[in-house]
Amino acid sequence: MHAGLHTASGQFEARGFPEVSPPASVFPTIFESTSAIPMKASRFFVSTLKEAPADAEVASHRLMMRAGMIKKLGTGIYTYMPMGLRVIRKVEAIVREEMNRAGAVELTMPVVQPAEFWQETGRFDKMGPELLRIKDRHDRDFVVQPTSEEVVTDIARQEIRSYKQLPKNFYQIQTKFRDERRPRFGLMRGREFIMKDAYSFDRDLGAAKASYQVMADAYRRIFDRFGLRYRAVAADSGAIGGDLSEEFQVIAATGEDAIVYCPGSDYAANMEKAEALAPAGPRPAAAKPLEKTPTPGKSTCADVAELLGVPLSTTVKSLVLATDIVDEAGNLKGSQVWLLLLRGDHDMNEIKVGKVPGLDQGFRFATLAEIDDHFGCKPGYLGPLNLKKPVRLVADREVVVMADWITGANEIDFHMTGVNWGRDLPEPELVADLRNVVAGDASPDGKGVLAIERGIEVGHVFVLGTKYSKDMNATYLDEAGKPQFLEMGCYGIGITRLPAAAIEQNHDERGIIWPDALAPFTVVVCPIGMDRSAEVKVAAEALYEQLLVAGVDVLLDDRGERPGAMFADWELIGVPHRVVISDRGLKEGQLEYQHRRDTAATKVPTAGIAEFITGKLAK
Amino acid sequence: MHAGLHTASGQFEARGFPEVSPPASVFPTIFESTSAIPMKASRFFVSTLKEAPADAEVASHRLMMRAGMIKKLGTGIYTYMPMGLRVIRKVEAIVREEMNRAGAVELTMPVVQPAEFWQETGRFDKMGPELLRIKDRHDRDFVVQPTSEEVVTDIARQEIRSYKQLPKNFYQIQTKFRDERRPRFGLMRGREFIMKDAYSFDRDLGAAKASYQVMADAYRRIFDRFGLRYRAVAADSGAIGGDLSEEFQVIAATGEDAIVYCPGSDYAANMEKAEALAPAGPRPAAAKPLEKTPTPGKSTCADVAELLGVPLSTTVKSLVLATDIVDEAGNLKGSQVWLLLLRGDHDMNEIKVGKVPGLDQGFRFATLAEIDDHFGCKPGYLGPLNLKKPVRLVADREVVVMADWITGANEIDFHMTGVNWGRDLPEPELVADLRNVVAGDASPDGKGVLAIERGIEVGHVFVLGTKYSKDMNATYLDEAGKPQFLEMGCYGIGITRLPAAAIEQNHDERGIIWPDALAPFTVVVCPIGMDRSAEVKVAAEALYEQLLVAGVDVLLDDRGERPGAMFADWELIGVPHRVVISDRGLKEGQLEYQHRRDTAATKVPTAGIAEFITGKLAK
Incomplete structure (x- = not known):
């Protein structure tokens, strides 16, 4: 029986696994930290995989699985394994x-x-x-x-x-x-x-x-x-x-979001928000006659531009929306059809459309019946001319300054070319920013042009x-x-999500490259042949304890793995700073330091290694 | 717009609420602690209640609610409020x-x-x-x-x-x-x-x-x-x-569990486990004749003992159990009835009964039909004599050394007195430890007698x-x-659960009394009239920062509450160490220190207060 009354005055000796403890001054006792406990790989849990599971589509998923940071329990449900939990x-x-x-x-x-x-x-x-x-x-x-x-x-x-x-x-x-x-x-x-x-x-x-x-x-x-x-x-x-x-967006080529910024200023916005300014110049004068041009089977702006041998930016696409009309009791009384005109090479921005007066209480795409009723034509050849019934027309800021443009003729297999505002149709009732910006658009703050990257x-x-x-x-x-x-x-x-985003931004073909602040361990000490060489063992443990006392989050790899496997593990896991201790190095009075981003190791005199490393971290 | 590309080389100046930061040596940066941030009551969240809600039945529930440590969201579901979360x-x-x-x-x-x-x-x-x-x-x-x-x-x-x-x-x-x-x-x-x-x-x-x-x-x-x-x-x-x-049991009078220990040794067990040893001495010789004694309406051992004017410990209670007999195919073929005999003042221990050979595959209480079939009598007057059909009999270790005992006569309104093993009925087939121990039983380790407390x-x-x-x-x-x-x-x-158990053990009529290790704050500095007196303000902030730098988990109550309300709050919350700073005290060169368990304050010279307090904590 193991029992009896215990109180706080009881003794504190470490039974089980006696270990060196850092001095109290380094690790305060208020909320004691995980790192207050010395970390040797043999007491931790290192588990790496050669291959990622087939369902891991992106680098962060593959690498977190391979590095033993997460373990799948069910779809979208993961255990945070010891290595991953340290990052979290x-x-x-x-x-x-x-x-x-x-x-x-x-x-x-x-x-x-x-x-x-x-x-x-x-x-x-x-x-x-x-x-x-x-x-x-x-x-x-x-x-x-x-x-x-x-x-x-x-x-x-x-x-x-x-x-x-x-x-x-x-x-x-x-x-x-x-x-x-x-x-x-x-x-x-x-x-x-x-x-x-x-x-x-x-x-x-x-x-x-x-x-x-x-x-x-x-x-x-x-x-x-x-x-x-x-x-x-x-x-x-x-x-x-x-x-x-x-939004705070971590920049990564694999990011799901497009983010818009101005390299010449501090302007940045997400795609939903980034404003497309009205073009600076006036509308050019009409130069071409209005003509109905056959475009058989060409139902997209891109196909029409190719057929006619003109830039896509001279075409205008028609988007037909509808809003429901309800009475005060909430009964549906009919619908209002809207025609939005955007340049052929531009994409509609739903958030912006949702701010147009009249569309700001909700809108939907028009039904085929509504389209036929107003345009007398099916989608692919729609345009603002020759309507069967009037619609409310909204032109994108870019469209309203175009001259001699091309749009659907409201007749299958035909488009209108040489269309001009004022001459061929009235000036638009509403002009608004309806589109996603594209790289090269003017920055809303007037300080250059916009660029786009992923985040x-x-x-x-x-x-x-x-x-x-x-x-x-x-x-x-x-x-x-x-x-x-x-x-x-x-x-x-x-x-x-943050560690995954950090990996998308920071990895190479060998594995993860953690920034110091997020690494599961900041420094790994890799002794070669620790089991065979007393000198290596003594030097490794001395360096490890020296770094520990200096407050460095260091792990000593005492597993006895062969150098190739050991290095591959830590490169996969992505520990940013590595020190290799070998018999040969010690004879030369040198250790090898390598940052995870370095292509080769740096020889450092044994005597100065701790200062060398803490200097690297201080940067 | 607030944007632009930020990197780790960006500046770190504290915008928002500039605050004194403790020196880096006190709070290492590996896993920085909650306490690294200076705590003033005005920036924290102190919320106390005069009355506990009606559904709070025990002290810990009442006090955690009143001290603003937890907040009920639904039945058995609580938000851990800032004050409670610090304890957790x-x-x-x-x-x-x-x-x-x-x-x-x-x-x-x-x-x-x-x-x-x-x-x-x-x-x-x-x-x-x-x-x-x-x-x-x-x-x-x-x-x-x-x-x-x-x-x-x-x-x-x-x-x-x-x-x-x-x-x-x-x-x-x-x-x-x-x-x-x-x-x-x-x-x-x-x-x-x-x-x-x-x-x-x-x-x-x-x-x-x-x-x-x-x-x-x-x-x-x-x-x-x-x-x-x-x-x-x-x-x-x-x-x-x-x-x-x-099991690790926190001692508290209000505990749900009875725990058994030996004050003279380190024996301790829960009630389920604690063994009742066989009595040391031999069975006394039979001294009384076997008699059928009228006990009209007295169906419990206690009632019978009272009627006959004898100690309860001279009575024996009959517990009738049954085990089902099934064939190899799992079909129910009948049942075996068991009679367990315990001293009238003892309680059956189900875990121990479940270890008796024959009962270790599961048992149940016998049905009234099974009882009538074997005893020819209904519960209240059952006993081992004059059975209609044989049963398997198990006697508790204590019962087997009794002489001249009293038990049911298997006849309504009658008990047998002067019952003796060997003379009136055969020696029991099985003898086992069937009962809960009671205070005063011999300790299983032979080092004294058992005591019982709640945990x-x-x-x-x-x-x-x-x-x-x-x-x-x-x-x-x-x-x-x-x-x-x-x-x-x-x-x-x-x-x-631990904080609740700690409170059950450590509270008084004014509130919680936390051990240092669990207190939401270890020390509270209470300035009186901080808004009126520059001296008090300066002294309070100086002491607060001095303690902070010394690594003490200290809170400065800068809310400007009146002394009575302020003291009542911290006594309710249970901060173990309190320092009061007042104009009058400062003029005398003294501050007042009081531990939550002290009945009065101790005057301490201003100059030595920080050392005085850290000395109190070091104990």
Whole structure:
């Protein structure tokens, strides 16, 4: 029997695995860190694979699987293995520190949440199958949280009574679940994931904007510390308007998002948001006659331009939309058909279209019946001339300055060429920015032309306004004792997505290349023949302890692997700094240092190795 | 627009809330701690209540609610508010450090787990409504993990190939869910909770026992560091047998569990496990005649003893059990009735009864029909004499040494007195330990007598054997290249239950009294009239920064509350060390220090206050 009454005065000797402990001054005891425990590979868990599973389509997924950082349990559901968890913990630690520094206060909301809160805001019904729903033993509805706006608003309406308590910002780093239709790319689009979500509460929109700015600044510090190339890009903020939404995008050629920036200034926005300015010059004068030109079987702008031997940019495409007309009782009374004209080489931007007056309450693509009714023709040959019934016409800013353009004739196998505003059809009723920008467009800030690159969204800051506080009646009392709705903001960082994004940006054919701040270990000490050579063993352990005491996150690979396999492991895992200790080197008084990005090792005198390495880290 | 390309070389200046940062040497950067950020009450979230909600039945629930540590979201589901989360993080940090020190490796398994793994072990069907089940958008079954034996065994069967990889111990600190029938007592018996669960894998039972011992030792270090009075008590280890299960119980008068210990030795066990030794002396000689005595309406031993004016310990109670007889095809062929005899003042111990040969494959209480068939009487007057049909008789160790005892006559309203073994009925066929021990019983280790106190189970270490590895075919290859089942152990600590248990043990009428290691803040600096007195403000901030730099987890209460309210808050919250700074004190060159357990403050010269406090903590 092993028992008896124990108290704090009991002894602390390390039974089991006695190990060297770093001096207390290096590792404080308040919230003791994972790294306070010496790490030798034999006591850790290193598990690498030669081949990635077939379903791993992107580099980060392949490499995290091969490096033993994650393990698939089900579709979009992964165990964070010891090597991967260390990276996640480093992400969390940086996020937590900067959130605290910015005055946010950490709490932890439940993963399983009663549906009643989600019903208050209507999201329980609106969210669709992405929201994972549960019934408990009493048949009551619950959800697994995908975010926590409802719960944090419930906390705020109970806790925040007076303007004196504002501003307040609560955050959590917690497990989330979204039942994605197509989970893929490992941690990039998983179903279960860890997110940092923060929610600010303010007395008015001005104060909410200030809280937003504090968070936007904290995010810059966070992403700076991660050591990744990223852009903070303006994003559409929906009904709120103004510059109140930014995405933090890690630059990577494999990114899902197109991000727009101006190399000559600090302008950056996502594709949804980036504005296409009206062209600077005036419309050229009409030079060609209006003609109906046969274009048999050519139903796309590209085909027509090729047939006619003209640039695609001289063609105009017709997009037919419709809005429903309902009476006050909500009964459908008919529809209004809209014709949007865009240059043939441009793509429609749905967010922008949704801001056109008249289309801003919702729109849809017109039905074939509606199209036939107004154009007397089927899609492929539609245009603004010779309409059967009038439509509302909206021209893109670029289209309105075109002359002698080409568009559908509303007759199968025919297009109109030499079309000119004013002469052949009236000036457009509405002109708007309807399209995605393209590289080379003028920057909205007038400081050059736009470029486009790919990014992975890993953070988002957003002013929510009073949507949730109104739905849930979350108010505070102002100076006059009058209840006012709380102005909210929300701020997310994809904690488990971040390592995947970092890998997409930083890898080569041998494996991952972590920035120091995110590496599972910053330095790996690789002794060659540690089991055969007492000198190697002594030197390796001495260096390892020296680095440990200096506060370096170092791992000693004491597994006894052969050099080739050992090096391949750490190159795959992506530890940025490696020191090799060999018998031959020691005889020469030298060790070999190599950064993961270096093509060859650097010989460093044994005596100065610790300073050499800490110098590399300090950079 | 706030954008542009940022890199790690970007500047780090603190925008938003500039604050004093402690020197880097105090807070290392590897896994930076929550406490690295200066804590002032105005930037934190302090929210106390005068009254606890009506459903808070126990002290820990009441006090955690009143101190603003937890907030109820639904039945058995709580948000960990900032003040409570700090306590939980301190529990986690100590657990994590000692688990790492003991050679366990941290990973994080999913909260939402595919049912297929739970079907492999049969627990998906066996576990009942306590297991929260989900269907995803594709109607596939999932569970919210209550523990992770299945998932970790799946990891082991994939990852552990050779005996060379053993032993291995994986652990996680992760959200769990059990859909309890009666959630209550706040975090003590919630539905969602945080548990540290560890799982060891070994080559054979001997190695598994060694891994178990490493964990049992680590648990002692963990509970020592928490600063709580606790006992590690032997628990029943089910089919495995031997001393392979211990519970860690925090001593508290309000505990749900009875724990048995010997004040004169280190023997301790839970009630299920604690052995009642056979009495030392021989059976006294028969001194009374056997008589049928009228006991009208007296159907309990207590009533009979009172009627006859004899001690309860001279009576014997009859418990009638039954075992089903089935043929090889599993068809029910009949039943065997058992009569268990216990002293009238003793309680049956089901676990012990379940180990009696013949009862160890399952038993039930006999039906009224079976009782009537064998005893010719209804319960209340049953006994071993004058049976209608033979039964199998098992006597408790204590009963077999009794003489002149009293038991039912198998006739309504009559008992037999002066009953004696050998003379009036044969010596019992089976003698066994069938009862719960009581205070004053001899200790099984022969070193005195047993005492009983109440405890709250907060940890459990357990050898699992090969149950899961056999169900899931988790094997490794031994030296001969032969597959062998992995021997497992599991080790839990209730991370969110621990603070509740700590409070049950450490509170008074004013609030919580945290041990230093668990307190949300170790020291609170309370300035009186900080807004009115520049001297107080300067002295308070100087002391606060001095303690911060010394690595003390200190909070400065700069809210401007009046002294009474401020003191009441911190006494309720339970911060162990308080320093009060007032104008009057400063004029006298003195500050007031008070430990939460002290009845009065101690005056300490201003000059020496920081050393005084760190001295108090060092103790």
